[in-house]
Amino acid sequence: MSIKKNDIYQVKVTDSGFKGEGIAKIDDLVIFIPGAIKDEVLKIKILKVLSTHAFAKIEEIIKSAKCRQKDECEIYEKCGGCAMRHIEYKETLEMKKQSVETTLKKQGIDAKVKDIIGMDTPIYYRNKLQYPIGKDIDGTPVMGIFAERTHRIIPTEKCYIQNERLQEIANKIFEFIKDNKIPVYNEMKLSGEIRHLVLRVGIKTNDVMVTIVTNKKKITKEKELVKFITENFPDVKTIVKNINDFNTNVILGEKNVILFGDGYIYDELLGYKFKISPMSFYQVNPIQTEKLYSKAIEYANLTGKETVFDLYCGIGTIGICASKNVKKLYGIETIHEAIEDAKINALENEIKNAEFFVGDVEKALPEFIEKNNIKPDVIFIDPPRKGCERVAIETILKIEANRIVYVSCNPATLARDLKMLSEKYNIEEVTPVDMFPYTSHVECVAVLNLK
Ligand SMILES: C[S@@+](CC[C@H](N)C(=O)[O-])C[C@H]1O[C@@H](n2cnc3c(N)ncnc32)[C@H](O)[C@@H]1O
Structure with missing residues (x-):
């Protein structure tokens, strides 16, 4: 049968894809159908046919899955953020677990995959808002989320996965920008000023950091904008101007200018205080992060006698949370600012057994081992x-630590790296953690023991 664009078919959905979409087959051609759920019977319209697969959209749901739910989000169908809001949360967890199992099996990894650790209340969980600001086709300023695989901004005044306070502050800042005619960025002409608003909140401290990403060194009405934010939002502890005049998709440029406060905020995880700077990585779902780290630390099975490496350590969070049962901790991370934060985090949490180093793991790790002759447990x-560069995995294999977490x-790069590590390690167990509810993403923590 020759399948063409705009053809209409009735299909039964037989599987789920990695992006939360449904999969059906017509003859042997695999059809990806966003918004479809396994076991549903649908009338679909073919949108695009490639040599090995095709894409279609739902025209009519003839038989609906039991787990299909109505979603309140008004922009769900347009925005590229969530992919599973039309499915009951419990079912999304099952689907994510299965997708991890399938991905590992594809690489021949036969590890036990535990039940996914879900979120009790999977709503408003993101502690970081990053919205592009630009113009719509009429030239009207717009702030929101990019539509999937495009640079069209979907206006976003409410988002069900975004911290509500950050959304409220971002909405008001955007209103000020419009009312005061501060030029917004034009991606086509590379003109204008405001490119992104990036807001972060420490959910334990309620401290908010506002980063205004701009194309120009000076923002029009900069002083007035800062006054407006500080006078209206006492929880904003710092405002940073980030200058990004590169024509790329990377949100943050290299230069930061502090406009108000100290240039950082604090949050707490598992009883430890963490300093967070604009350039530093910090997990976006802190409630689930505590569960993820607790699982990672449980897997590490530390007794207090171990030398521990925390590779890709960011601001030192995993190592610091594990530090009380560690003899000596070493962290490596590529971002200089994150390592500065990690050192301060160790100091402020009175952790005396930790050292942190700036560097790329693939280069810094072998150099560190050779220079210091230290073997981690x-x-x-x-x-x-x-995932890891091949050379990093090769170095880790040479080190022969007793355990890797x-x-x-x-999951795709995890499976690839685990396959390489399985040369010397038993992959004992993998626990998925739902760090990003209703999106198609899933976090995993795996424990490996030296054979
Ligand atoms: C997923 S984050 C994890 C950070 C930290 N473990 C946490 O939980 O917050 C990955 C980190 O790896 C860092 N990174 C990326 N490539 C790196 C490399 N080649 N060597 C060292 N660090 C790298 C990033 O800057 C980021 O902080």
């Missing part, structure tokens, strides 16, 4: 989405 690994926000 336990290694925490928590790389970015792309691998934290990952990308």
Whole structure:
């Protein structure tokens, strides 16, 4: 059968994809259908046909899945943030667990995957808001979330996964920008000023940091803008101007100018206080972060006698949370500012057994081992989405630590790296953690023992 664009078919959805979409087959062609759920019977319209698969949209739901739910979010269908709001939360957890199992199996990894650790109240969980600001087709300023795979900004005044206070402050700042005609960024002409608002909150301290990302060194009515924010929002403890005049998708530029306060805020995790700077990574769902770190620390099985490496350590959070049962802790991280924060975090939490170093793991780790002749007993690994560079895995294999605890926000790169590590390690167990409810993303923590 030759399947063409705009053809209409009736299909049964037989599987779920990694992005939360439903999958059906017509003859042998795999059809991806966003918004569809396994076991549903649908009338679909073909949108695009490629050699190995096709994409379709739902025209009519003939038989609905039991777990389908109505969602209150008005922009869900347009925005590229969530992918699973039409599915009951409990079912999304099951789907995420299964997708982790499938991804690991594809790499031949037969580890036990435990039940996913879900969120009790999966709403308003993000502690970081980052909204692009630009113009819509009429030239009207707009702030919101990019539509999936585009740079079209969907106006966003309410978001069900975003901290409500941050949303409220961002809405008011945006109103001020519009009312005072502060030029917003034009991506096509590379003109204008305000590119992004990035707001962070420490959910235990209620401290808010506002970072205004701008294309120009000076913001029009800068003083008035700062006065407006500080007078109206006493919980804003610092305002930072971030200058980004590069024509890329990267949100933050390299230069920060503090406009108000100290340039950082604090939050707390598992009883430890953490200083967070604008450039430093900090997990976006702090409620789930405590569960993730607790699982990672449980997997590390520390007795107080171990030398521990915290690789890709950010501001030192995992290592510091584990430090009371550690003999000596070493952290490595590429962002200089994050390491400065990690050192202060150790000092302010009165942790005397930790040292932190700036560097790329792939280079800094072998150099550190050679120079200091230190062999860790336990290694925490928590790389970015792309996982570890091959050379980093090769170094880790040479070190032969007794145990590795691998934290990952990308099951595909986790599976790839675990496969390489399985040369010398038993992959004992993997626990998925729902750090990003209703999106298709899933975090995992895996424990590996030296064979
Ligand atoms: C997923 S975050 C984890 C940070 C920290 N463990 C936490 O839980 O907050 C990954 C970190 O790796 C850092 N990073 C990225 N590439 C790196 C590299 N090649 N070497 C060292 N650190 C790197 C990033 O700056 C980021 O802080």
